[in-house]
Amino acid sequence: MTRFETAFAKGPALVTFITGGDGDTAANLDALVEGGADVIELGMPFTDPMADGNAIQEANIRALAKGTKTADIFAIAAAFRARHPQVPLVLMGYANPMIVRGPEWFAAECAKAGVDGVICVDIPPEEDAELGPALRAEGISLIRLATPTTDAARLPAVLEGSSGFLYYVSVAGITGTQSAAQTSIEDAVTRLKAASDIPVAVGFGVRTPDQARAIAQVADGVVVGSALVDLVKQHGDAAAAPLRELTSALAEAIHTAR
Amino acid sequence: MTEHLPVNSLRALPDASGHFGQFGGRYVAETLMPLILDLEKEYRKAQDDPEFWAEFDALMKDFVGRPSPLYFAPRMTEHWRAKAPAGKGPKIYFKREELNHTGAHKINNCIGQILLAMRMGKTKIIAETGAGQHGVATATVAARFGLPCTIFMGATDVERQKPNVFRMKLLGAEVVPVTSGAMTLKDAMNDALRHWVANVHDTFYIIGTAAGPHPYPELVRDFQSIIGKETREQMLEKEGRLPDHLVAAVGGGSNAIGLFHPFLDDPEVAMTGIEAGGHGVDTDKHAASLTGGKPGILHGNKTYLLQDEDGQITEAHSISAGLDYPGLGPEHSWLHESGRVNYVPITDAQALEAFQLCCSLEGIIPALESAHALAALPQLTAELDEDKLLVVNVSGRGDKDIFTVAEALGVSL
Numbered sequence: 001m002t003r004f005e006t007a008f009a010k011g012p013a014l015v016t017f018i019t020g021g022d023g024d025t026a027a028n029l030d031a032l033v034e035g036g037a038d039v040i041e042l043g044m045p046f047t048d049p050m051a052d053g054n055a056i057q058e059a060n061i062r063a064l065a066k067g068t069k070t071a072d073i074f075a076i077a078a079a080f081r082a083r084h085p086q087v088p089l090v091l092m093g094y095a096n097p098m099i100v101r102g103p104e105w106f107a108a109e110c111a112k113a114g115v116d117g118v119i120c121v122d123i124p125p126e127e128d129a130e131l132g133p134a135l136r137a138e139g140i141s142l143i144r145l146a147t148p149t150t151d152a153a154r155l156p157a158v159l160e161g162s163s164g165f166l167y168y169v170s171v172a173g174i175t176g177t178q179s180a181a182q183t184s185i186e187d188a189v190t191r192l193k194a195a196s197d198i199p200v201a202v203g204f205g206v207r208t209p210d211q212a213r214a215i216a217q218v219a220d221g222v223v224v225g226s227a228l229v230d231l232v233k234q235h236g237d238a239a240a241a242p243l244r245e246l247t248s249a250l251a252e253a254i255h256t257a258r
Numbered sequence: 259m260t261e262h263l264p265v266n267s268l269r270a271l272p273d274a275s276g277h278f279g280q281f282g283g284r285y286v287a288e289t290l291m292p293l294i295l296d297l298e299k300e301y302r303k304a305q306d307d308p309e310f311w312a313e314f315d316a317l318m319k320d321f322v323g324r325p326s327p328l329y330f331a332p333r334m335t336e337h338w339r340a341k342a343p344a345g346k347g348p349k350i351y352f353k354r355e356e357l358n359h360t361g362a363h364k365i366n367n368c369i370g371q372i373l374l375a376m377r378m379g380k381t382k383i384i385a386e387t388g389a390g391q392h393g394v395a396t397a398t399v400a401a402r403f404g405l406p407c408t409i410f411m412g413a414t415d416v417e418r419q420k421p422n423v424f425r426m427k428l429l430g431a432e433v434v435p436v437t438s439g440a441m442t443l444k445d446a447m448n449d450a451l452r453h454w455v456a457n458v459h460d461t462f463y464i465i466g467t468a469a470g471p472h473p474y475p476e477l478v479r480d481f482q483s484i485i486g487k488e489t490r491e492q493m494l495e496k497e498g499r500l501p502d503h504l505v506a507a508v509g510g511g512s513n514a515i516g517l518f519h520p521f522l523d524d525p526e527v528a529m530t531g532i533e534a535g536g537h538g539v540d541t542d543k544h545a546a547s548l549t550g551g552k553p554g555i556l557h558g559n560k561t562y563l564l565q566d567e568d569g570q571i572t573e574a575h576s577i578s579a580g581l582d583y584p585g586l587g588p589e590h591s592w593l594h595e596s597g598r599v600n601y602v603p604i605t606d607a608q609a610l611e612a613f614q615l616c617c618s619l620e621g622i623i624p625a626l627e628s629a630h631a632l633a634a635l636p637q638l639t640a641e642l643d644e645d646k647l648l649v650v651n652v653s654g655r656g657d658k659d660i661f662t663v664a665e666a667l668g669v670s671l
Contacts, residue, residue: 046569046570047439047570047571047572048439048444048448048556048557048571049448050287050448050451050452050557051287051452051455052452053452057438061438064570069568070568070569094555095285095555096554096555096556096563096565096569096570096571097568097569097570098569099554099555099569100554100565100567100568100569121287122285122286122287122555122558123285123555124284124285124286124287124288124291126275126283126284126291127283127284127285130285130555130560144288145287145288146288147287147288147289148289149288149289149290149291149292149293149458150288150291150292151292154291154292158288169288169289171456172289172455172456172458172459173289173455173456174452174455174456177456178456
């Protein structure tokens with residue numbers, strides 16, 4: 001079994017996102033795992049995070065202002081893999097930093113660092129050739145996004161060539177802003193699960209254990225990002241304890257949802 | 259409007275997937291993908307609909323004031339001929355886009371896009387703007403058709419382009435100052451995209467230049483091609499032949515592609531695109547993405563970008579707010595690599611000098627963007643024979659820039 005399969009086999013999974021290079025990233029990642037996160041998404045900072053709201057935009061700026069380089073992100077990933085051999089690790093970011101040295105270079109670095117999957121916000125299936133083949137050749141999962149605007153005609157194209165899990169963006173919008181109505185999430189997850197065998201994780205606008213519990217009753221995973229990134233902003237280099245606390249409450253809610 | 263192109267035409271791109279060679283494409287978040295596929299479908303229908311183009315042409319004539327004149331610039335011609343080596347110094351013509359309603363070429367594209375927006379049943383308009391010319395043009399067409407309009411503008415640009423901000427407000431638009439990044443055009447585009455992704459169901463994004471995800475580079479080019487088509491007819495009428503050389507400034511590149519595109523299959527017509535060289539392309543303060551950048555992905559397309567070794571986008575600089583962008587339209591990247599168009603950087607200082615020369619020699623105050631194109635004249639007039647015909651696209655008027663120019667010249671108003 002892959003690390004993803006193991007993580008999602010235990011019941012609904014908590015997927016947590018923080019931005020690499022923001023705060024004490026290694027300590028923060030450890031706190032997420034200790035708190036009970038099942039899958040880790042590590043954001044690769046980019047100067048122009050067009051799909052992100054204020055919280056993650058600012059985290060990108062903080063990370064870049066500290067001089068965070070792509071090499072630092074891979075170093076953080078490799079060290080994480082050494083400390084946590086079983087926890088699936090996903091790099092999430094934008095196309096340009098991923099392809100700037102060629103997709104083969106990027107995929108090989110992911111493989112070396114023990115990265116399991118990649119989410120690239122601005123490479124839709126239509127432009128898959130830019131990154132997808134290189135990742136699949138290295139055995140790295142390309143995790144695609146489905147959204148409320150992804151209709152039935154389009155869904156097969158989204159699923160084609162994707163693996164690991166499917167990330168359902170529950171609101172048409174940017175990260176960390178509005179939240180979707182529970183009924184619309186239920187309808188969407190039912191539709192996505194009927195079309196695919198891979199787990200469906202739901203994110204965007206999920207901030208509280210109550211929201212997470214409700215979503216975990218229908219989805220295979222719940223993604224939380226901005227709420228965690230806000231804690232890093234608030235607590236700077238001392239964010240590990242509050243991150244552990246929130247993660248633990250989210251994990252409890254999700255793992256006992258059914 | 260569908261026309262039959264010659265074999266190996268340079269005007270046949272983009273391909274079916276929206277690429278110009280390796281450039282262009284549709285690099286957007288999944289939420290936007292269905293919408294831009296719809297937009298393409300609707301544009302294909304409009305392309306073949308004579309009623310669409312009849313409405314476009316009627317608005318161009320009576321609302322915009324087209325055709326814009328092709329003007330022989332006698333004193334500019336004499337000035338540079340006198341400085342050129344013997345037998346050199348071509349006849350200089352200006353394509354007078356600055357005489358359009360709202361004072362620039364931007365309105366051509368806005369008319370086309372708002373007609374598309376209404377065909378798609380969209381009820382709200384958004385746009386990004388740098389210098390404010392595209393914002394004013396968008397606010398203008400939104401007012402003309404009675405649609406609410408929100409303009410995203412970098413806070414730095416809001417400060418340096420106050421008259422245009424007030425114009426947009428008079429026209430009924432809401433202007434949202436953007437405070438991320440360097441607070442200029444790139445950041446305005448980021449926030450416009452963020453707003454659009456949350457409002458795709460009822461909102462149409464009127465992109466201001468021939469860039470962004472397919473089909474924007476194509477449709478903006480098509481709407482702006484009226485510049486080149488008119489130039490062609492007007493030059494044939496005045497001189498009985500095609501021009502020998504075309505010059506236009508390239509920020510995103512919509513005025514340049516509009517002038518160049520109808521001539522791409524005429525090998526006898528040479529073309530120069532002018533990039534904003536800022537303080538010089540050997541400094542870190544310029545906006546010359548072809549000269550100083552490399553291919554990458556930003557704002558929905560693959561094109562030349564100013565970026566560091568990690569692919570982080572670097573800040574552009576130009577005295578001209580309209581050129582202050584770290585990329586350019588994908589078709590220009592392709593024309594650059596194919597060698598069909600020659601791209602040259604011009605510095606802030608050269609543009610300022612050309613700005614003043616045009617004012618005093620021709621009685622025309624050009625936009626700082628257009629002044630970059632005019633600044634190529636010293637070089638080009640020294641190379642071209644005096645029987646050659648040179649066209650400069652005076653893409654906008656400079657009233658909006660007088661404060662910037664005054665400051666650069668040390669004059670307090």
